[in-house]
Amino acid sequence: MSDPFSGPLADALILTALALTVLMATAVVLTRHPARQAVVLSGYGMVLGVLFLVLQAPDVAMSQIGVGTVVVPLIVVLALHATRRHRKGGDTGEDDRRPDHDTSGTASDGDPAGRGAAGGDAP
Amino acid sequence: MRTRTRTLLFAAGAAGAAALFTAGALDLPRFGGAVHPYGDRAVRQALRESTTNTISSVNFDQRAFDTIGEELILMASAIGAVVLLRVVGKEAEDQGAAHRHGPAEVSDALRIVGYLLLPVTLLIGVYIIAHGAQSPGGGFQGGVVLGTAVHLLYLAGDYPALQRLRPIPVFESTEALAAGVFVAMALAAAGAVPALNGAVGVEVGCALVLLIGKFFEQALLVREPPGGTP
Amino acid sequence: MSHLPYLAAGWIVIVGIYGIVTSRDLIHAVVCLSVTQSGTYVLLLAIGYRDGATAPVFSDRPPHGRPVTDPVVQAMTLTDIVVGATVTALLLALAVQVAKRRGTIDPGELRSLES
Numbered sequence: 001m002s003d004p005f006s007g008p009l010a011d012a013l014i015l016t017a018l019a020l021t022v023l024m025a026t027a028v029v030l031t032r033h034p035a036r037q038a039v040v041l042s043g044y045g046m047v048l049g050v051l052f053l054v055l056q057a058p059d060v061a062m063s064q065i066g067v068g069t070v071v072v073p074l075i076v077v078l079a080l081h082a083t084r085r086h087r088k089g090g091d092t093g094e095d096d097r098r099p100d101h102d103t104s105g106t107a108s109d110g111d112p113a114g115r116g117a118a119g120g121d122a123p
Numbered sequence: 124m125r126t127r128t129r130t131l132l133f134a135a136g137a138a139g140a141a142a143l144f145t146a147g148a149l150d151l152p153r154f155g156g157a158v159h160p161y162g163d164r165a166v167r168q169a170l171r172e173s174t175t176n177t178i179s180s181v182n183f184d185q186r187a188f189d190t191i192g193e194e195l196i197l198m199a200s201a202i203g204a205v206v207l208l209r210v211v212g213k214e215a216e217d218q219g220a221a222h223r224h225g226p227a228e229v230s231d232a233l234r235i236v237g238y239l240l241l242p243v244t245l246l247i248g249v250y251i252i253a254h255g256a257q258s259p260g261g262g263f264q265g266g267v268v269l270g271t272a273v274h275l276l277y278l279a280g281d282y283p284a285l286q287r288l289r290p291i292p293v294f295e296s297t298e299a300l301a302a303g304v305f306v307a308m309a310l311a312a313a314g315a316v317p318a319l320n321g322a323v324g325v326e327v328g329c330a331l332v333l334l335i336g337k338f339f340e341q342a343l344l345v346r347e348p349p350g351g352t353p
Numbered sequence: 354m355s356h357l358p359y360l361a362a363g364w365i366v367i368v369g370i371y372g373i374v375t376s377r378d379l380i381h382a383v384v385c386l387s388v389t390q391s392g393t394y395v396l397l398l399a400i401g402y403r404d405g406a407t408a409p410v411f412s413d414r415p416p417h418g419r420p421v422t423d424p425v426v427q428a429m430t431l432t433d434i435v436v437g438a439t440v441t442a443l444l445l446a447l448a449v450q451v452a453k454r455r456g457t458i459d460p461g462e463l464r465s466l467e468s
Contacts, residue, residue, distance in 0.1 A: 003405060005404075005405045005406065005407060005419070010405075014402075018357065018358055018361050018395075021365070021395065022364055022365065025364075025368055025369070025392075028372075028384065028385075028388050029368050029369060029385050030372075032378075034378055034380045034381050034384070037381060037384055038384070041387075041388075044388070044391075048394070051395070051398075052394075052398060052430075055398045055401075055402050056402065056407055056408045056421075056422045057398050057401070057408065057427045057430070058259035059178045059179075059259045059260065059261065059264065059408075059427060060394070060398065060430045060431050060434065062251070062259060062264040063264045063267065063431050063434045063435060064434055066264060066267035066268055067267055067434050067435060067437075067438045068391075068434070070267075071271060071331060071335070071438050072384075072438055072441055074271070074274075074335065074338075075334065075335065075338055075438075075442050075445055076383075076445065077342075078339060078342040079342075079445040079446075080380055081341075081342035082211075082338065082342045082344070083380065083449055083452035083458055085344070086449075086453045086456060126375070129374055133370070133374040137367050137370065141367055144363045144366075145360060145363065148356055148363060149356050151359055151400070153355040153356065154355055154356060154357065154359070154399055155355075155402050155403055157403060157404070157420070159401070159403060159423040161423065161425045162403075162409075162421070162422070162424055162425055162426075165424050165425050166409060166416075166421060170411065170416050175411040175412040176409075176410050176411075176412065177409035177410065177411070177421070177424035178409060178410075178424050178427050180424075181424050182428045182431065182432060186425075186428065189432075193433075193436050196439075197435065197436045200436075200439040200440045200442065201439050201442070201443075204439070204442045204443040204445075204446035205446075207443075207446040207449070210450070211449055211450060211453050215453075257412045258410060258412050259408070261431075263431055263432060263435045264431075266435070267438075327435060330439060331438075334439065334442045337446075338442070338445075338446075
């Protein structure tokens with residue numbers, strides 16, 4: 001127990017980080033609204049960074065936190081804004097464009113567990 | 124293909140892939156096992172070259188050729204994105220669209236934070252690149268920090284200053300130059316880890332500045348005159 | 354615990370592909386693709402982990418003390434993350450082009466390849 005790098009506590013830390021990562025990945029995919037998805041993606045990038053840190057990879061964690069929490073979500077938001085201009089219906093199309101696609105029929109075919117895992121994240 | 128057929132097809136494929144992956148993964152060496160032959164050799168080699176950050180040693184010394192490949196992918200995709208966005212931008216400008224100069228109202232707190240963080244963040248980026256051979260960090264991570272730090276000016280609401288700070292042509296040539304320098308150095312002097320770190324840092328930083336800059340231009344392009352925008 | 358991290362990585366990949374397949378928005382699909390890619394990071398780093406090991410950096414400690422995690426897979430993951438971000442940017446630029454040319458980014462409405 002005196003060694004902080006191994007033993008049940010280290011295992012528990014890794015398991016917690018892994019569980020968080022899996023939950024957040026599922027949440028990113030199941031967030032159908034792209035603008036909200038960018039925010040969830042940013043959180044997922046941070047959780048991945050923590051997981052990499054726990055797995056003793058500080059270089060990778062640094063890179064992931066820079067790219068995953070800042071660059072990619074920023075570019076996604078900017079691209080979203082750029083495409084909004086071109087869509088039919090103009091600027092107002094964004095709010096009522098929430099896809100009602102995630103119905104029980106399609107989602108429960110592929111991964112029933114995923115819906116259960118991320119059920120709390122649905123807006 | 125209808126959504127339902129597509130989902131069914133995916134379910135079948137995913138079930139098969141999951142079964143095969145699980146069978147394969149259960150035969151891998153157990154998580155946390157002690158046998159890492161490549162890792163042990165890489166550590167030994169890095170210590171022989173007295174590069175204390177083994178990961179930088181692997182990237183810029185032992186596998187420098189692979190990193191050339193990754194660099195070229197990075198440059199190619201950055202160029203591709205910039206060219207695609209430039210075409211869209213040109214057409215929109217021909218149709219009379221104009222640039223909106225940043226957010227209309229920025230609170231003073233945000234403005235001050237943006238201006239204060241800019242030099243600190245730039246310094247951290249340079250530090251991460253410069254110390255990449257010794258401590259966690261390196262060209263890739265530091266380049267990301269540098270490339271995004273510049274855009275704190277947008278957060279501060281100073282879009283004209285941001286445009287002055289990043290003249291696109293200069294960054295385009297610098298990126299190409301850094302990529303050329305990296306390839307030449309990796310071929311001629313693989314193992315000069317700090318120098319290669321610097322070249323990669325400059326290239327990644329320029330690529331990100333270009334990409335984010337182009338996306339910003341797209342996002343800020345509006346059809347109406349600046350008064351009537353949301 | 355012994356093989357759980359590998360299976361978690363597999364789950365992330367499959368859930369990402371599920372998102373791409375059922376996506377109604379190209380930008381959503383690109384984000385799901387980046388989630389799929391992140392599954393490979395988790396797999397690589399899980400393979401490189403070693404019990405009781407620390408990070409492979411020797412600047413502040415003697416070389417032959419505690420074992421270190423595998424630096425080779427970490428180096429691969431590191432470059433992969435940064436390169437993957439620029440590829441994501443390229444795909445998003447393509448999505449912007451599609452929106453400009455076709456007026457929609459719902460893949461269900463993009464029936465054929467005519468321009």
